[in-house]
Amino acid sequence: MANGWSIIIGLVVVAGMCVAAWIFSPKGENQVLWRSSLILAFISCYLMWAITFLAQLHPLIEPRRSDLRKEYIHH
Amino acid sequence: MAPKQDTPFRSADMSMVQLYISNEIGREVCNALGELGLVQFRDLNSELSAFQRAFTQDIRRLDNVERQLRYFHTQMEKAGIPLRKLDLDVDTLAPPTTTEIDELAERAQSLEQRVSSLNESYETLKKREVELTEWRWVLREAGGFFDRAHGNVEEIRASTDNDDAPLLQDVEQHNTAADVERSFSGMNIGFVAGVIGRDRVAAFERILWRTLRGNLYMNQAEIPEPLVDPTTNEPVLKNVFVIFAHGKEILAKIRRISESMGAEVYNVDENSDLRRDQVHEVNARLNDVQNVLRNTQQTLEAELSQISQSLSAWMILVSKEKAVYNTLNLFSYDRARRTLIAEGWCPTNDLPLIRSTLQDVNNRAGLSVPSIINEIRTNKTPPTYLKTNKFTEAFQTIVNAYGTATYQEVNPAIPVIVTFPFLFAVMFGDFGHAVIMLCAALAMIYWEKPLKKVTFELFAMVYYGRYIALVMAIFSVYTGLIYNDVFSKSMTLFDSQWKWVVPEHYKDGMTVKAELREPNGYRYPFGLDWRWHGTENDLLFSNSYKMKMSIILGWAHMTYSLCFSYINARHFKKPIDIWGNFVPGMIFFQSIFGYLVLCIIYKWSVDWFGTGRQPPGLLNMLIYMFLQPGTLDGGIALYPGQAKVQVILLLLAVIQVPILLFLKPFYLRWENNRARAKGYRNIGERSRVSALDDDDENGHTNGVHGDEGDDYEGAAMLTHDDHGDGEHGEFEFSEVMIHQVIHTIEFCLNCVSHTASYLRLWALSLAHQQLSAVLWSMTMEKALDTRGIGGAIFLVVAFAMFFVLSVIILIIMEGVSAMLHSLRLAWVESFSKFAEFGGWPFAPFSFKQQLEESEELREYMG
Numbered sequence: 001m002a003n004g005w006s007i008i009i010g011l012v013v014v015a016g017m018c019v020a021a022w023i024f025s026p027k028g029e030n031q032v033l034w035r036s037s038l039i040l041a042f043i044s045c046y047l048m049w050a051i052t053f054l055a056q057l058h059p060l061i062e063p064r065r066s067d068l069r070k071e072y073i074h075h
Numbered sequence: 076m077a078p079k080q081d082t083p084f085r086s087a088d089m090s091m092v093q094l095y096i097s098n099e100i101g102r103e104v105c106n107a108l109g110e111l112g113l114v115q116f117r118d119l120n121s122e123l124s125a126f127q128r129a130f131t132q133d134i135r136r137l138d139n140v141e142r143q144l145r146y147f148h149t150q151m152e153k154a155g156i157p158l159r160k161l162d163l164d165v166d167t168l169a170p171p172t173t174t175e176i177d178e179l180a181e182r183a184q185s186l187e188q189r190v191s192s193l194n195e196s197y198e199t200l201k202k203r204e205v206e207l208t209e210w211r212w213v214l215r216e217a218g219g220f221f222d223r224a225h226g227n228v229e230e231i232r233a234s235t236d237n238d239d240a241p242l243l244q245d246v247e248q249h250n251t252a253a254d255v256e257r258s259f260s261g262m263n264i265g266f267v268a269g270v271i272g273r274d275r276v277a278a279f280e281r282i283l284w285r286t287l288r289g290n291l292y293m294n295q296a297e298i299p300e301p302l303v304d305p306t307t308n309e310p311v312l313k314n315v316f317v318i319f320a321h322g323k324e325i326l327a328k329i330r331r332i333s334e335s336m337g338a339e340v341y342n343v344d345e346n347s348d349l350r351r352d353q354v355h356e357v358n359a360r361l362n363d364v365q366n367v368l369r370n371t372q373q374t375l376e377a378e379l380s381q382i383s384q385s386l387s388a389w390m391i392l393v394s395k396e397k398a399v400y401n402t403l404n405l406f407s408y409d410r411a412r413r414t415l416i417a418e419g420w421c422p423t424n425d426l427p428l429i430r431s432t433l434q435d436v437n438n439r440a441g442l443s444v445p446s447i448i449n450e451i452r453t454n455k456t457p458p459t460y461l462k463t464n465k466f467t468e469a470f471q472t473i474v475n476a477y478g479t480a481t482y483q484e485v486n487p488a489i490p491v492i493v494t495f496p497f498l499f500a501v502m503f504g505d506f507g508h509a510v511i512m513l514c515a516a517l518a519m520i521y522w523e524k525p526l527k528k529v530t531f532e533l534f535a536m537v538y539y540g541r542y543i544a545l546v547m548a549i550f551s552v553y554t555g556l557i558y559n560d561v562f563s564k565s566m567t568l569f570d571s572q573w574k575w576v577v578p579e580h581y582k583d584g585m586t587v588k589a590e591l592r593e594p595n596g597y598r599y600p601f602g603l604d605w606r607w608h609g610t611e612n613d614l615l616f617s618n619s620y621k622m623k624m625s626i627i628l629g630w631a632h633m634t635y636s637l638c639f640s641y642i643n644a645r646h647f648k649k650p651i652d653i654w655g656n657f658v659p660g661m662i663f664f665q666s667i668f669g670y671l672v673l674c675i676i677y678k679w680s681v682d683w684f685g686t687g688r689q690p691p692g693l694l695n696m697l698i699y700m701f702l703q704p705g706t707l708d709g710g711i712a713l714y715p716g717q718a719k720v721q722v723i724l725l726l727l728a729v730i731q732v733p734i735l736l737f738l739k740p741f742y743l744r745w746e747n748n749r750a751r752a753k754g755y756r757n758i759g760e761r762s763r764v765s766a767l768d769d770d771d772e773n774g775h776t777n778g779v780h781g782d783e784g785d786d787y788e789g790a791a792m793l794t795h796d797d798h799g800d801g802e803h804g805e806f807e808f809s810e811v812m813i814h815q816v817i818h819t820i821e822f823c824l825n826c827v828s829h830t831a832s833y834l835r836l837w838a839l840s841l842a843h844q845q846l847s848a849v850l851w852s853m854t855m856e857k858a859l860d861t862r863g864i865g866g867a868i869f870l871v872v873a874f875a876m877f878f879v880l881s882v883i884i885l886i887i888m889e890g891v892s893a894m895l896h897s898l899r900l901a902w903v904e905s906f907s908k909f910a911e912f913g914g915w916p917f918a919p920f921s922f923k924q925q926l927e928e929s930e931e932l933r934e935y936m937g
Contacts (some may be wrong), residue, residue, distance in 0.1 A: 002597060002599070002600035003595075003596055003597065003598055003599050004598075004680070011263075015142040021769075023705070029080055029081060029082050029462075030082070030083065030464070031082070031491070032082045032083065032084045032650060033082075033083050033084075033467065033489065033492070036084075036118070036489050036490070036492075037492050037493050039494075040490065040494065041493050041497070043552075044493060044494070044497045044550075044628075045230055045550075045553055045912070047627070047628065047631060048501070048553075048557055048624070048628070049557060049601065050553065051598075051620075051624045051627055051628075051849075052602055052603060052620070052624075052689070053598065053599075054676060054679040054680060055598075055619075055620040055624075055679060056501065056572065056598055056603070056604060056686075057598055057624070057679060057680065058680070058681060058682040058683065058685070059616075060681065060683065060684075060690060061612060061616055062586070062588055062590060062591075062692050063588070063589040063604075063606050063607050063610040063612065063613070063616075064586060064588050064589070064590045064610055064611050064612050064613065065574055065586070065587065065609065065610040065611050066584060066585060066586040066587065067584075068583075068587060069247070069534065069583060070582070070583055072580060073574075073575055073577050073581060073587065074577065
């Protein structure tokens with residue numbers, strides 16, 4: 001479902017959203033405000049998601065714990 | 076040329092205008108412009124002192140009216156009459172005419188006289204009443220003394236007459252003189268009766284005893300009910316005293332001492348019949364006084380409550396009127412043509428509106444002479460006017476708290492609207508806390524109108540920033556989902572990418588490791604995998620992840636901010652700022668930190684173990700890049716050819732330093748020399764604003780002025796003096812050079828220190844997460860472990876504690892701390908890359924602003 005290509009797909013989706021924000025921002029003196037804020041918000045959120053995803057793409061360490069109960073270990 | 080529309084992206088275009096207003100309608104024009112609130116007037120009479128100005132008399136008169144109105148207000152407060160507050164959203168006040176103001180002044184005058192005379196008579200009556208009450212008490216209490224004292228006149232006589240009277244004599248005499256019916260006067264014993272404050276009794280007694288050497292007999296009784304002091308209106312406890320003494324001189328002395336101690340001496344007759352008559356008389360008089368007093372008070376209250384209906388409106392009218400005259404004082408008056416001349420700044424796009432307002436006033440006044448508004452050319456720096464709306468207002472305020480942006484440079488508040496709340500959210504990321512915050516922000520926005528009236532200062536501050544809180548909360552919800560934290564617990568929204576490798580014969584307490592479910596396939600799609608939660612090496616992973624994220628976000632934020640400096644340079648048409656500052660700066664920054672970010676991402680995207688390689692440490696890589704260019708740490712390469720690339724990048728960065736240092740100053744010098752060679756000169760006077768200020772501005776006119784003639788607009792201006800009233804005008808190479816050296820050093824060092832500064836994102840988000848984990852384990856976890864009915868009760872208590880502490884510590888305290896850190900990132904790390912902050916704020920003459928800012932008027936407005 002989600003693998004390395006997700007980063008690219010996400011980028012495309014966010015780019016699409018940015019274009020949509022550019023086009024559909026309400027006209028008037030606050031148009032620049034709408035555009036800059038929406039696009040900046042989308043890109044910030046994408047950046048954070050992408051960083052988190054990339055950090056787990058090829059993990060160098062794996063989770064380890066010793067307080068698991070026998071009944072729940074297979075969940 | 077049609078002016079561009081004003082946007083929040085830059086401060087509005089401003090024009091210097093000159094107004095010629097007929098003297099008769101000066102006041103009306105000022106009023107209309109005050110309602111409009113778009114013009115900032117310049118002081119054209121700066122050489123005149125406040126007393127010499129034209130309208131000082133009017134202001135004095137209004138000051139007096141204002142004082143009278145305040146007097147009414149204090150009287151109303153004293154009488155406990157509520158003030159009808161004026162809600163400016165509901166009621167509108169028509170601009171008053173001069174006659175209306177005159178009437179108001181007269182009315183206030185007569186009302187003041189009335190109220191103060193009523194007050195005076197009320198106070199006199201009150202004093203009379205207190206005196207009579209005191210007298211009544213004296214009569215009553217003293218009567219008691221007399222009745223008792225007549226029983227032991229002998230004793231008194233003996234103790235005053237005879238120093239060596241036996242101590243026990245009174246007992247004997249008591250028996251022998253049981254039926255004594257002698258008057259005191261017969262014995263030559265006089266007395267003084269009166270009232271004194273209870274706290275002074277002891278001192279009074281002591282003084283009397285000492286001055287009279289004990290030649291007195293004092294009797295006193297407490298008045299059970301407190302008496303009201305008419306001057307301060309406070310209740311005072313008092314005592315009645317009667318002092319018996321021998322001889323006229325001593326009595327006179329006692330009287331004097333009593334008076335000096337603040338006691339009131341009253342006339343009491345020793346004869347009980349006469350005393351009874353006196354009591355009757357006093358009672359009758361007291362009744363009369365009380366009746367009159369009640370009437371007076373009623374009249375006063377009626378008067379005041381009538382005033383209270385319109386006091387707020389009057390107060391606001393008067394303060395507006397005063398502001399109008401203060402503004403008129405800034406205008407210059409042309410006696411010959413009987414016109415007022417005003418100068419000021421206004422937004423260029425609002426000129427038509429101002430023009431039509433002036434026309435309106437003219438038409439209403441029916442004046443044949445039109446008011447004239449002229450745009451004038453000036454090279455003074457216009458003020459920075461950034462229009463705001465409900466949403467951007469608070470963001471603009473936090474930017475303005477740092478400084479006022481230079482005229483027409485990119486408004487730093489534009490990126491702040493997103494970056495400030497987003498960086499806050501990176502530090503505050505917890506879904507649960509964010510949702511509570513979101514609810515609070517939404518509630519404040521939903522009940523915007525009613526909550527606006529709350530005057531509690533702390534809340535008013537939060538309310539003012541409600542839209543910031545909203546955006547912060549929305550981003551925090553997002554980052555909370557990314558961090559997969561809800562009150563420090565995780566959410567299992569998707570299947571984990573990990574599964575536990577369960578050894579055979581698993582027993583509780585054995586360490587288990589996880590492995591990827593599909594080594595080359597499924598990854599956790601959104602945020603952190605919940606399998607990390609509660610593991611032993613959770614922090615090891617999340618620290619590395621958050622640290623790298625901080626660097627990447629910081630790099631993105633700073634690169635983005637740096638780009639604005641390019642936009643600024645283009646707007647101000649200074650290509651040298653692009654080639655001498657922006658481009659070398661950008662290359663320097665990217666070849667070090669851009670490269671680092673690229674390496675971080677590259678390292679993440681490579682499957683190291685899958686290809687059987689060892690991952691290199693990035694931190695050491697960066698250090699080796701500087702310390703030993705051309706070698707790699709431990710020889711482990713991130714990618715082939717890494718050493719060469721790093722040397723090239725380092726050289727690229729180093730080369731930028733001299734470019735940053737020298738390009739701009741030498742270019743400016745060359746440009747200046749070229750212009751001089753062509754025969755241009757600096758203009759002696761730089762600011763020619765109006766015919767009126769010629770004198771003060773042109774005090775330092777050079778000889779150059781003469782050959783320019785009137786055609787000064789055609790003269791090339793060598794100096795781009797943006798600061799309007801600065802001193803310099805000559806091109807000073809050393810100054811430019813020093814400035815550039817400072818800029819270069821600052822920029823290069825800041826690239827390093829600012830990148831490190833973004834690590835606060837990691838530190839604070841770690842702190843927030845750990846703190847909420849500790850809170851959970853100290854309250855809820857303990858309660859959930861306890862069983863039985865006790866456990867249930869404990870759970871309720873623990874939850875209350877958990878919730879309250881969550882809100883106070885984790886949302887409010889941590890929120891404030893994250894906000895301050897985010898604010899710093901905006902102010903220092905971001906603004907230093909592009910914003911100059913060399914402007915001065917536009918402060919138009921506006922009634923609305925004046926009323927909002929006035930502390931004094933706040934109590935009159937609902």
